[in-house]
Every structure is written in structure tokens, then in C-alpha cells.
Amino acid sequence: MKVPVVLKIAALAVATTSFYTYIGQLVPQKEVHPPVEILISKEMGPEEMRRVGRLVMDGKGLCFTCHTMGKKGPLRFPDLEGIGSRAGERIPGLSDVEYLAQSIYEPEKFIVPGFNPGMPVINKPPIGLTDDEILAVIAYLQSLGGTPTVTMQTQLPGQAPGRAGSEGATGGGTSP
Amino acid sequence: MMKKITLAIFAALAAFALTVAIATLLLKREYRAPIAAAKATTEATPRDVGLADQAAEQAKRDQEKPYVEAEYRPFPKVGSRVAIWVVAQLHLLFAAFVLAVPLFALIIEFIGYRTKDKRYDRLAHEFTKLLSVSFSLTGTFGAFLTFMLVILYPKFTSYLVSVFSLTFLPYVLLFFAEAFFLYTYYYGWGKFSPRVHLLLGLGLNIVGTAIMLIANSWLTFMTSPAGVSEQGALINVWDAVTNFTWMPINVHRIIANVAFGGSVAAAYAAYKFLQADNDEDRAHYDWMGYIGNFVAICAFLPLPFAGYWLAKEIYAYSQTMGLQMMGGAFSWLFIIQAVLIGNLFLAANYYLWLGMGRVEGAQQFQKYIKYLLILVAVCFAVWATPRSIISTVSEVRAMGGSSHPALGFLGVMSAKNTAVNILILTTYLSFLLYRRTGKTPVVRWAKAGNRAQLAIFLVAAAIVLFLGVYGYFVEARVRIAFSVPQVLSVLLAMVSVTVIDIFMFKGARSTGEARWGKIPAISQYVLIFIAVSFTWLMGLMGYVRSGLRQHWHVYGVMRDTSVDAFTPTLGFATQVVSVTVLIFFLLIAFVFWLASLGGRKDWEEASPGTSADTHPEASPS
Numbered sequence: 034m035k036v037p038v039v040l041k042i043a044a045l046a047v048a049t050t051s052f053y054t055y056i057g058q059l060v061p062q063k064e065v066h067p068p069v070e071i072l073i074s075k076e077m078g079p080e081e082m083r084r085v086g087r088l089v090m091d092g093k094g095l096c097f098t099c100h101t102m103g104k105k106g107p108l109r110f111p112d113l114e115g116i117g118s119r120a121g122e123r124i125p126g127l128s129d130v131e132y133l134a135q136s137i138y139e140p141e142k143f144i145v146p147g148f149n150p151g152m153p154v155i156n157k158p159p160i161g162l163t164d165d166e167i168l169a170v171i172a173y174l175q176s177l178g179g180t181p182t183v184t185m186q187t188q189l190p191g192q193a194p195g196r197a198g199s200e201g202a203t204g205g206g207t208s209p
Numbered sequence: 210m211m212k213k214i215t216l217a218i219f220a221a222l223a224a225f226a227l228t229v230a231i232a233t234l235l236l237k238r239e240y241r242a243p244i245a246a247a248k249a250t251t252e253a254t255p256r257d258v259g260l261a262d263q264a265a266e267q268a269k270r271d272q273e274k275p276y277v278e279a280e281y282r283p284f285p286k287v288g289s290r291v292a293i294w295v296v297a298q299l300h301l302l303f304a305a306f307v308l309a310v311p312l313f314a315l316i317i318e319f320i321g322y323r324t325k326d327k328r329y330d331r332l333a334h335e336f337t338k339l340l341s342v343s344f345s346l347t348g349t350f351g352a353f354l355t356f357m358l359v360i361l362y363p364k365f366t367s368y369l370v371s372v373f374s375l376t377f378l379p380y381v382l383l384f385f386a387e388a389f390f391l392y393t394y395y396y397g398w399g400k401f402s403p404r405v406h407l408l409l410g411l412g413l414n415i416v417g418t419a420i421m422l423i424a425n426s427w428l429t430f431m432t433s434p435a436g437v438s439e440q441g442a443l444i445n446v447w448d449a450v451t452n453f454t455w456m457p458i459n460v461h462r463i464i465a466n467v468a469f470g471g472s473v474a475a476a477y478a479a480y481k482f483l484q485a486d487n488d489e490d491r492a493h494y495d496w497m498g499y500i501g502n503f504v505a506i507c508a509f510l511p512l513p514f515a516g517y518w519l520a521k522e523i524y525a526y527s528q529t530m531g532l533q534m535m536g537g538a539f540s541w542l543f544i545i546q547a548v549l550i551g552n553l554f555l556a557a558n559y560y561l562w563l564g565m566g567r568v569e570g571a572q573q574f575q576k577y578i579k580y581l582l583i584l585v586a587v588c589f590a591v592w593a594t595p596r597s598i599i600s601t602v603s604e605v606r607a608m609g610g611s612s613h614p615a616l617g618f619l620g621v622m623s624a625k626n627t628a629v630n631i632l633i634l635t636t637y638l639s640f641l642l643y644r645r646t647g648k649t650p651v652v653r654w655a656k657a658g659n660r661a662q663l664a665i666f667l668v669a670a671a672i673v674l675f676l677g678v679y680g681y682f683v684e685a686r687v688r689i690a691f692s693v694p695q696v697l698s699v700l701l702a703m704v705s706v707t708v709i710d711i712f713m714f715k716g717a718r719s720t721g722e723a724r725w726g727k728i729p730a731i732s733q734y735v736l737i738f739i740a741v742s743f744t745w746l747m748g749l750m751g752y753v754r755s756g757l758r759q760h761w762h763v764y765g766v767m768r769d770t771s772v773d774a775f776t777p778t779l780g781f782a783t784q785v786v787s788v789t790v791l792i793f794f795l796l797i798a799f800v801f802w803l804a805s806l807g808g809r810k811d812w813e814e815a816s817p818g819t820s821a822d823t824h825p826e827a828s829p830s
Contacts, residue, residue, distance in 0.1 A: 038483040039798075042737055046794050049741040050787040053749075056548050057783025060541040065776035067760035067769075098532045107684045109532075147684065151528035157439065159765035160529070 068093035073165045079172060079181040086173025089166045094155065096170075102177075110152070111145045117179030130183050131190060133171045137162075138191025156191070164192045280364040281771045289361040290773035291785055294755075296357050298748055298789045299796075300350035302469075304424075305462070305747070306797075307347050308417045309470025310336050311394070313504045315410035322403050332497055336474055337395050338804040344391055346796060348384075362771075365762045372436075372443050373427055376450065380423045387416045421466075422459055426450040429458050432758055433526040434766050441766045453526040457519035458754075464515050468508035469743050475501030476740035477801050479733035482726075492726035498736050499564065499725075505739065506557050506640065510633050510703070513550075514696050523757070530757055530764070535622075538776055539753050544595050545779065547625075549746045551589035554632050556739045558585055561643045563732040568647035569721025577642060584635045591628035596620030618681070626692050627677030630699045634670060637703050641710065647721035650713045658713040662706045669702035744793060748786035756782070 071088055074081075090096040099110040120129035124143055127135065135142055140152035155162050162170065165185065172181040253261075284292040314336040321329025358366045370377070390413035397406060429452050436448030443449065478498035485491045524531030533539060562578045565571040594616055618624065641662075652658070673695050680688040758764045760774040768774075 038480070041734070042480060042483075045734055045737055046741050046791065049738055050745060050790050053545070053549065053742075053745050054783045054787045056545050057786075058780045060544060060779050062778040062780045063538065064778055065538045065759065067774055095529055095533075098529055098537055107688065110528075151524075153527060153529055157765075159527075159761060 068095075071166070073163075073169060073185075075165075075185045077169070077185055079184070082169045082172035082183070082185065083176045083181055084173075085166075086169035086171070089162065089170050090173060093160065093166070094162055094170060095160055099151070109148075111148060113174065113177060115178035117175045117177040117181075119178070120174070129175060129179065130171060130187065133174050134167070134189040134191055137167055137170070138189070164189070167192075278364065282361050282363070284361055288773055289771065293354070293357055293361060294752075294785055295789050295792070296350060296354045298751055298786075299793055300347065300354050301751060302744060302747065302789075302793050303343055303347040303350055303796075304421070305466040305469050306473055307340060307343050307391075308421055308463075309466040309468075310340055310343075310474060311391070311410060311413045311417060312467055313471060313474075315407065315414055317500065318410060319407060322407060328496075332500060334398050335497060336501075337398070338807065339474065339477060339800055340391060341395055342800045342803050343797075344388070346800070362762070365767060368441065368763070368767055369427060369430075372430065372449055373446070375446050376423050376426065380420065383416050383420045383423070387413065387420060390416055418463070421462060423450075425458050425462065426452070426455055428755075429454040431763050432530075432754065433523070434763050437766060441763070454519065454522050457515070457522045461512070461515040461519050464508050464512050465747065468505045468512060469747055471501045471503070471505030471508060472736075472740040472743045473501075473797065475499075475505060475736045477501075477804070479736040480801055481805065482733050483730060488726055495567075495726045495728055498733065502557070502560060502736055502739065505743070506636070509553065509557070509743075510637065511700070513629050513633070514700065517692055517696065527764070533759070534753065534757055538759075539756065541595070542749065542753050542779055542782075544593060545783065546746065546749060547589075547593040549742055549749065550629075551593055551632075553739060553742050553746070554636055555585055555589065556735050556742065558582070558636055558639045560732055560735045560739070561639045563729060563735070565643055565646050566729070567725065567727050568723050571646040571721070574642040574646055581635055581639055585632060588628040588632040588635065591619050591624050592632070594619040594624070621681075623677050623680030623688060623691070626680075626695055627673055630673040630695050631670060633699055634666065634673075634702065637706075638666065641706065644710070645714070647719060647723060648714055648717040649720050650717050652713055652715070655713055658709050662709055665702050665706050665709075669698045672698040741790065741794065744790050745786060748789055749783070752782050752786060 069092060071085055071092075073085060077085065096113075101108060101110075101112045103114040104112050116133075117129065120132045121127075123132050123145075124135075132143075136152070137155045140154060141150055144150050153160060156164070156167060167189065168183055168185055168187060171183045171189075175181040175183060281289060283289060314333045317329050317336070318333035321327065321333060390409055394406070394409045394413050397409060401409070426449070430449050433453035434449070435452040436445040436450075437443055475498045478494045478501055482491055482494035482498060485494060520531065520534070523534060535543065558581060562575070562581075565575055565578075596617060650658070676691040676695050680691050683691075756776055758769075759776055760769050761767065762769050
């Protein structure tokens with residue numbers, strides 16, 4: 034029996050699309066959902082801030098899309114391992130908290146030598162971390178090779194002024 | 210025959226009358242209060258009172274209902290996102306076809322005008338036969354998409370309208386102009402002087418491109434918004450139009466449209482070739498398929514370079530978005546893309562190798578095919594090698610990570626850039642060999658010319674390989690910059706080798722004529738495979754372009770808060786792409802069928818005598 038040409042062409046089209054669909058099923062299947070908002074309490078202590086900071090960096094902050102932890106070799110963006118110990122020495126006159134805050138609120142102001150600019154302003158959309166989330170992130174970053182000194186009351190340079198109960202980044206008992 | 214039709218009409222009318230009668234009977238059986246006395250003199254029953262109260266309460270509620278602006282409306286079964294996705298993709302595929310065909314039809318017509326070769330004119334005319342129905346389908350899907358957006362995503366659509374309101378009127382006017390140029394170009398074939406007709410074709414292309422540029426501004430704004438405040442208020446409409454990804458998308462789309470249009474036109478020729486019942490038609494459609502595929506491959510070769518530029522601009526706009534694309538949620542999509550592009554290159558080369566059989570004296574070149582095949586296969590394998598491998602815990606331990614200790618090196622950008630550039634050079638070499646079949650250069654410097662071409666090829670390949678390997682030893686920012694000299698060396702090689710070839714084969718001695726139509730039937734299925742693969746690739750890349758926004762309608766400006774505000778799995782995305790591609794081919798088959806109706810003989814009612822001749826049982830003998 035001779036198969037009509039139209040049927041052969043239809044079979045080829047279906048087979049080709051089926052093949053590509055099959056390839057699509059072979060790769061890892063992951064649904065990416067919008068970041069989950071984490072409730073942040075003003076009463077959090079350093080340990081809780083550190084834990085929440087890590088969660089924010091993993092999720093809403095999208096930090097590990099670019100940054101790595103403990104990776105060596107040619108990197109696209111600075112590795113964050115040990116950042117807590119070197120943050121205070123990056124820019125003369127800036128404490129570690131101030132430096133980290135500047136990297137987040139005004140990332141173009143200082144580019145780590147050897148890297149290209151590219152970090153977005155983290156408190157603006159599309160990432161849009163809140164001031165409290167940023168404080169938690171800084172606590173986590175400080176803990177990478179150092180001790181968190183930032184508190185939920187710390188007033189960071191770049192933050193919206195007049196946050197209730199805030200104190201200066203270098204002032205009070207929370208300065209590094 | 211007439212009796213049967215009359216009977217069928219009567220049966221249909223009877224069925225309709227029966228249905229009406231049943232419906233009327235059922236409605237009459239609705240509950241009614243018993244008639245005991247005239248309505249005016251009896252008191253209402255408790256049921257009547259209850260019903261009246263209910264109706265009054267409902268009327269009161271209706272009047273008090275506040276107007277609430279809907280943000281989203283659901284679409285049954287598949288959901289709003291998939292519905293919009295399919296309709297938008299179908300609209301884009303037809304639009305791409307309608308924009309591409311006039312581009313190369315005009316060029317072919319111009320070649321025919323300059324060379325006075327009527328075959329080119331006929332070919333260009335045949336390509337445009339596919340246009341009119343496709344244009345109607347593009348418009349229909351465009352209107353469908355607009356209604357779907359207004360119905361399903363009213364708030365988002367209203368925002369886009371507020372930003373781009375100034376662009377809508379020019380868009381509509383250009384659409385009228387396109388209709389004018391398209392139909393005059395098609396129906397005016399042979400009715401005007403060649404120059405006027407060519408000008409009509411030029412007008413059609415200019416207007417079509419302008420329409421595309423406007424539509425591109427809307428969709429690129431969604432990915433890389435500009436000209437608006439942080440809250441999304443419009444500051445400058447021109448900045449919104451000329452946003453970061455606008456021009457790269459324009460260039461990428463024009464090239465991709467030509468490649469896509471060429472491949473679909475070649476598929477039409479293949480379909481006609483396979484249906485042909487004489488050598489003349491087979492020769493014509495073989496030639497048409499060859500030209501269509503030639504157009505597709507010529508556009509396909511620079512397409513990866515346009516893709517690089519687009520990716521570069523996405524990175525420049527937002528590193529986060531760029532990294533999501535190449536290293537995050539969408540990184541595996543590029544492995545699927547590699548499989549598709551590898552298949553397209555393999556198929557394109559295979560078609561050229563099969564085509565060499567048309568020409569006498571092709572044997573001297575056919576011996577190189579096996580080496581070219583090895584090169585294409587190796588490059589394909591490198592390009593499709595992922596950086597990390599899906600593996601079990603024990604396998605990860607054995608490998609010392611998610612990357613294979615040896616193959617993992619092939620999964621990075623250095624290897625992939627190298628593979629794709631060598632793949633392009635190899636395909637170009639296949640084309641060059643095909644071009645030379647049946648010809649011998651007669652110029653005195655032919656030997657030197659051949660050597661120069663070989664040297665150019667080797668130098669370009671060496672630059673690509675050297676930078677590819679060196680990329681493993683330098684910082685990321687240096688490595689990324691290597692792609693530019695790699696691309697430039699390949700482009701330069703293709704241009705310079707072509708220039709040498711054109712001059713070298715000017716007035717070349719013919720050693721064998723091309724026997725159009727004398728090609729295995731499988732070559733035509735290869736053309737159809739290329740068209741389906743290319744359409745599928747467009748669907749996949751459309752998904753990634755749109756999906757990059759993730760949970761944003763307008764990236765960083767307007768968030769998607771609908772139930773679909775998540776990025777689906779790649780498996781699901783490929784299913785939607787496949788369904789869309791199959792619907793497209795079903796519709797394009799309709800276009801092909803309509804286009805081929807013009808070649809049929811006019812219908813004539815059979816005369817009684819003819820009827821007797823064709824029905825032996827009716828014959829008096």
C-alpha cells in the first residue's frame with residue numbers, strides 16, 4: 034500500500050516535534066516560584082539575623098545567582114567566603130558595616146579590583162530588599178569570617194532616614 | 210445525487226423542528242400555581258411572595274455592587290498564560306513569515322530583472338502566492354491576541370497602552386499601508402512595469418519592517434523597561450521604544466525571520482516536489498526548494514552572532530537577568546537549543562551533500578563529505594555537552610562534583626563558542642563545495658586563489674581554536690571578550706573566501722550541468738525537517754525571551770501577581786511549544802493548499818454525454 038505524501042509529511046512533523054519534546058523532558062525539571070517573603074522581627078538577635086540573612090540571600094536577594102562561596106579560579110563576581118574579615122579593610126575610612134551597606138545600596142561606587150561592574154541596586158526592583166532584610170544580610174556577611182555587630186536598630190548609610198529606633202552604623206554599641 | 214442532497218436537507222429540517230418541539234414541551238412543564246380564580250382577586254401564595262422577595266433582594270444587591278477593576282481573568286482548562294502564549298506564538302510565526310517572504314521575493318525578482326531570466330520572476334511570484342492568506346491569518350491572530358490580552362490581563366494591557374499610546378495610531382496606519390502594498394504587489398504581478406513593481410515590493414518591505422519595529426518596542430520594553438519612573442509612570446516614550454534590547458531584537462528578528470521564511474518556503478517547494486507527477490514540475494520545485502533553503506542557511510549562519518549581541522545587551526541591562534538566562538533557571542534550555550541547532554546544521558549539510566548528486570562531476574568533492582560530517586558531529590557533541598550532569602549521589606561522589614572531570618570542560622562558554630564557530634565554518638565549506646560542483650575555474654590565478662582560500666579557512670579556524678583554549682586560563686571578563694574576535698574571524702573568512710570565489714569562478718568552464726529534479730526524495734523530507742526544527746527553535750527562543758522576566762509583567766516595574774506568576778518546567782514549556790508548532794503547520798498546510806489551488810483547472814459541470822462516458826453501467830451498450 035502506498036502511503037500518501039501528506040500523511041508522510043504529517044508523520045515527520047509529529048515525529049520531529051515529539052523528539053524535541055522528549056529532549057525537553059530529559060533535562061532537569063524545576064518550577065521557579067517568586068521569592069517567599071520572610072517575616073522579620075525588630076527583636077531579632079545576631080544569631081537569628083544571621084540565619085534570616087542567609088535565607089534572604091538564597092531566595093529573594095538572588096545573591097548566589099552571581100556570587101559564589103569558597104570557589105577558586107577565574108570568577109565573574111567576587112567570592113563571598115571570608116568577606117566578614119576583609120570588608121573593613123576594603124575602603125579606608127569605612128567600617129565593615131558601612132562598606133557592606135555601600136555595596137548593597139550603591140554598588141557602582143566601588144568595584145572590587147579585577148571585576149566588572151554589574152551588581153544591581155539591591156533595595157530597588159526587581160530585587161527590592163527592604164532595609165530590614167538588608168540588615169539581616171549584612172549580619173550574615175559579617176559572620177563569614179567575622180562576628181556580626183549589626184543590629185535591627187542600626188541606621189545604614191543609604192537607608193531611608195528616620196527609621197524608628199535606629200542608630201548610626203558606626204555609632205553606639207553596635208559599631209564594628 | 211440530487212435526490213440524496215434533497216433528502217439530507219429534509220432530514221436536517223425535520224431534526225431541527227423536532228428539537229424545537231421538545232424544548233417547547235419541556236418549558237411548558239415548568240411549575241405554575243393552580244388557577245383557582247382570576248389573579249387580581251386572589252392573594253399571592255407564600256411561594257410567590259418568597260420569589261418576589263428574593264428578586265428584590267438580588268436587584269438591591271446588584272445596584273449596590275461597586276465597580277472593581279479586574280486585574281486578571283481566568284481562561285478555562287489551560288489557564289490564561291498558556292492561552293496567551295499559544296496565540297502570541299502563532300501570531301509571531303505568521304508575522305515572521307509575512308515579513309520574511311517579501312524580503313527575499315524582492316531580491317529574487319530583482320535578480321530576475323537584472324539578468325532578464327524569467328525563471329527568477331516566476332519563482333518570486335510563486336513565493337508571494339503564500340503571502341495573501343498568511344497576511345490574513347497574521348491579522349486574525351493579532352486581533353485574537355489583542356482581545357485575549359484585554360480580557361485576560363486587563364490591568365497589564367491598560368498599563369502598556371498608557372505607555373505606548375502614541376505608537377498605536379502609526380501602527381494601525383502602517384498596517385493599512387502594508388495591506389495596500391502587499392495586495393498591489395501580489396495582484397499587480399506582470400501588470401506594471403518591472404520598476405514600478407519592484408518599488409511596490411520595496412514599499413512592502415519598508416512598511417513591514419516598520420510595523421515590526423513598533424511591535425518589538427512593546428515586547429522589549431517588558432524585558433528591559435526604559436523611559437519610565439521607578440513607579441512606572443511614563444517619562445519619555447522614545448526612551449521606552451528604544452530600550453536596551455530593542456535594537457538587538459530588531460536585528461535578531463529580521464535575520465531569524467528570513468531564515469524561518471526561507472525554510473517554510475522550501476518546505477512548500479518540497480511538498481510540491483513530492484506531489485509532482487512530471488519532470489518539469491519536479492525540476493522547478495527542486496530549484497525552488499534549493500533557493501528557499503539557500504536563503505534560510507544564508508540567514509542562519511550569522512544568526513548566532515546576532516544572538517550573542519542580544520545576550521550581551523541583556524547582561525548589560527541586568528547581570529542578574531543575564532545570569533538567570535545562561536546559568537540559572539534557563540541554562541538547560543540552551544542544551545535543548547544546542548540539540549536543535551546541531552540538527553539544523555546536520556540537516557542543512559546533508560541536503561547540500563545530497564544536492565551534489567544533481568551535478569555531473571561532483572565525485573571529486575563528495576570524498577570530502579565524510580570529514581565534514583565528522584567535524585559537524587564533533588562540534589554538535591561539544592555544543593550539546595552540559596556543564597553539570599544529572600547524576601545520583603554516588604555518581605557525584607565518584608566525579609568529585611556535579612561536573613564530569615573531563616567532559617565538564619566542554620560544558621563552558623569557551624568550548625561552546627569554539628564549537629559553534631567551527632560548525633558555521635564547516636557548513637560554509639559544504640556550501641562552497643556544492644557551489645563548485647560542475648565548474649572549473651579558468652582564471653590564471655586559480656591555484657593561488659585556492660591556496661589563499663585554504664589559508665584563510667585555516668587561519669580563521671586556528672584563531673577560533675586558540676582563543677577557545679586560551680579562554681580556560683584567563684579571567685571571566687577577558688574570556689567573554691574573546692567571543693568578539695572569534696566571531697569576527699569567522700565572518701571575515703566567509704566574506705573574503707566568497708569574494709575570491711566569485712572572481713575565481715567568473716566565466717568558469719562547465720563540466721556538468723545541474724539536473725534539477727534529479728535528487729532523492731529524502732532530500733525533500735530533509736527540507737521539511739529543517740522547517741519544523743526552525744519553527745520549533747523559534748518557539749523555544751520566544752519562550753526564553755519572555756520567560757526571562759520571571760514573575761514580572763514588566764521587569765522591575767509591574768509584578769505578575771496572577772496564579773501563573775512562576776516559571777514552568779522546561780518539560781512543560783517544550784510541550785506547549787510542540788502543540789503550537791503543530792497548530793502552525795496545520796494552518797500553513799491550509800495556506801499551501803490554497804496557494805496550489807491557483808494551478809488547478811477550472812471546475813466544469815459534467816455534461817450528460819461526459820457522465821455517460823465516465824459511468825460504464827450507464828452506457829447503452
